[in-house]
Amino acid sequence: MALRKDFLWGGAVAAHQLEGGWQAGGKGVSVADVMTVGANGVARRITDGVLPGENYPNHEAIDFYHRYKADIALFAELGLTCFRTSIAWTRIFPKGDEAAPNEAGLQFYDDLFDECLKHGIAPVITLSHFEMPYHLVTEYGGWRNRKVIDFFVHFAETVFRRYKDKVTYWMTFNEINNQANYVDDFAPFTNSGLKFEADEDREPVMYQAAHYELVASARAVKIGHEINPDFQIGSMIAMCPIYPATMKPRDIMKAQVAMQRRYWFSDVHVRGHYPSYITAYFKRRGFTLDMTEADKQDLAAGTVDYIGFSYYMSFAVKDTDNGAGFDYDEAKELIRNPYVEASDWGWQIDPLGLRYVMNWFNERYELPLFIVENGFGAVDEVVDGKIQDTYRIAYLKAHIEQMKDAVDIDGVELIGYTPWGFIDLVSAGTGEMKKRYGMIYVDKDNEGNGTLNRSKKASFDWYQQVIASNGEVL
Numbered sequence: 257m258a259l260r261k262d263f264l265w266g267g268a269v270a271a272h273q274l275e276g277g278w279q280a281g282g283k284g285v286s287v288a289d290v291m292t293v294g295a296n297g298v299a300r301r302i303t304d305g306v307l308p309g310e311n312y313p314n315h316e317a318i319d320f321y322h323r324y325k326a327d328i329a330l331f332a333e334l335g336l337t338c339f340r341t342s343i344a345w346t347r348i349f350p351k352g353d354e355a356a357p358n359e360a361g362l363q364f365y366d367d368l369f370d371e372c373l374k375h376g377i378a379p380v381i382t383l384s385h386f387e388m389p390y391h392l393v394t395e396y397g398g399w400r401n402r403k404v405i406d407f408f409v410h411f412a413e414t415v416f417r418r419y420k421d422k423v424t425y426w427m428t429f430n431e432i433n434n435q436a437n438y439v440d441d442f443a444p445f446t447n448s449g450l451k452f453e454a455d456e457d458r459e460p461v462m463y464q465a466a467h468y469e470l471v472a473s474a475r476a477v478k479i480g481h482e483i484n485p486d487f488q489i490g491s492m493i494a495m496c497p498i499y500p501a502t503m504k505p506r507d508i509m510k511a512q513v514a515m516q517r518r519y520w521f522s523d524v525h526v527r528g529h530y531p532s533y534i535t536a537y538f539k540r541r542g543f544t545l546d547m548t549e550a551d552k553q554d555l556a557a558g559t560v561d562y563i564g565f566s567y568y569m570s571f572a573v574k575d576t577d578n579g580a581g582f583d584y585d586e587a588k589e590l591i592r593n594p595y596v597e598a599s600d601w602g603w604q605i606d607p608l609g610l611r612y613v614m615n616w617f618n619e620r621y622e623l624p625l626f627i628v629e630n631g632f633g634a635v636d637e638v639v640d641g642k643i644q645d646t647y648r649i650a651y652l653k654a655h656i657e658q659m660k661d662a663v664d665i666d667g668v669e670l671i672g673y674t675p676w677g678f679i680d681l682v683s684a685g686t687g688e689m690k691k692r693y694g695m696i697y698v699d700k701d702n703e704g705n706g707t708l709n710r711s712k713k714a715s716f717d718w719y720q721q722v723i724a725s726n727g728e729v730l
């Protein structure tokens with residue numbers, strides 16, 4: 257047995273993390289454009305608009321906007337058969353609430369996709385990857401406002417129609433479930449454009465925003481299938497399995513509830529309705545959400561075709577509160593797992609966890625899977641002009657082995673694999689360049705200095721032979 261013949265070997269990025277050109281071709285300001293650079297353990301700041309004197313790393317990023325032709329030639333040399341990126345919403349609708357799209361933005365992605373297709377690389381496209389128009393935040397309160405559903409659906413329909421013959425694989429919202437951590441400012445802002453009052457009860461606001469996103473996603477899926485029945489439109493879930501700390505029954509139950517808090521989103525995407533454990537939770541907590549009959553019909557009519565997910569690490573949790581609800585606070589309750597190593601940024605490295613979650617998804621949904629992010633953020637050092645990133649090769653190799661076992665031994669259906677940031681780019685979490693995932697090195701540092709030149713790391717040659725052998729030579 258082996259991976260399927262048409263297995264998609266790719267690489268993944270997101271528009272705001274590599275394009276730069278933040279004002280080029282009429283692009284509007286996105287939420288990523290108002291986030292400063294952070295550091296390991298230091299959160300990025302979200303400023304009130306773009307302020308002078310601040311370092312906003314996404315403004316230039318790695319300047320893919322102006323260099324994409326040479327970059328895609330390099331991706332072709334690597335052997336990619338697909339390229340996952342996103343469409344920056346603000347290139348198409350600079351403010352988000354316009355009736356007519358911005359032609360220059362649409363043309364940019366036409367040219368980009370043509371360039372990919374010329375090299376036999378299929379574009380795999382995320383509609384919303386942490387880059388909603390900032391205007392929708394200031395004028396509408398982000399996804400706390402129902403009107404944003406229509407703005408998103410209009411954006412989705414516009415790009416579905418425009419690229420219907422160039423793109424087959426789509427995803428609606430990147431890592432929609434990150435906002436399960438609504439306590440820190442990062443995920444609510446990047447997922448949903450949410451900013452909170454100091455004394456606001458954040459949790460129901462997050463659920464309301466997520467509900468509108470799920471409705472918007474379902475409406476987009478339905479319209480997409482009408483525009484082109486061949487479209488494959490997936491969810492995109494950040495999968496970090498949450499293990500119980502011990503075999504103590506209360507730890508097991510705690511881990512189950514924690515999984516429910518992180519993964520109810522994919523239940524709705526796939527099944528087209530809310531699971532009863534989450535509606536029971538809303539009831540117990542007294543959350544009264546704006547959820548109409550029409551919403552329910554929309555959810556049922558727009559279920560996804562496949563499960564796109566990212567996998568970097570596993571989590572673990574221990575029961576501490578002794579309550580009957582096993583309530584879970586993701587910002588505070590995760591513990592270090594002594595059985596696995598961690599990256600310099602504390603991300604716990606757990607290759608077998610990938611096989612575990614592939615089984616979990618397969619059991620639960622019986623849909624094809626697509627691993628649309630996986631990778632190792634590390635500091636690279638150039639020695640004699642070359643980066644010998646053996647640690648990255650070891651991480652990717654170990655994960656690909658588990659992915660193959662899930663397919664071969666466990667019978668999971670898998671569409672493809674696109675390692676994250678295969679060309680170095682701006683970290684989403686910290687805004688750093690230093691946290692590198694790439695097989696292609698980009699000469700730029702955290703302060704924004706560097707030539708932006710591209711060069712191959714040792715992992716480039718390694719991945720090239722992995723692709724050429726369809727995963728047989730690792």
Ligand code: P53
Pocket residue numbers: 270273386430431434494566568629633676682683684685686691
């Ligand atoms: P960075 C948290 C946990 C798992 C995945 O992340 C995450 C995050 C957010 O930081 O994000 C995804 O750059 C995301 C990408 C992101 C990548 O993982 O913080 O989809 O945009 O760059 C890696 O190291």
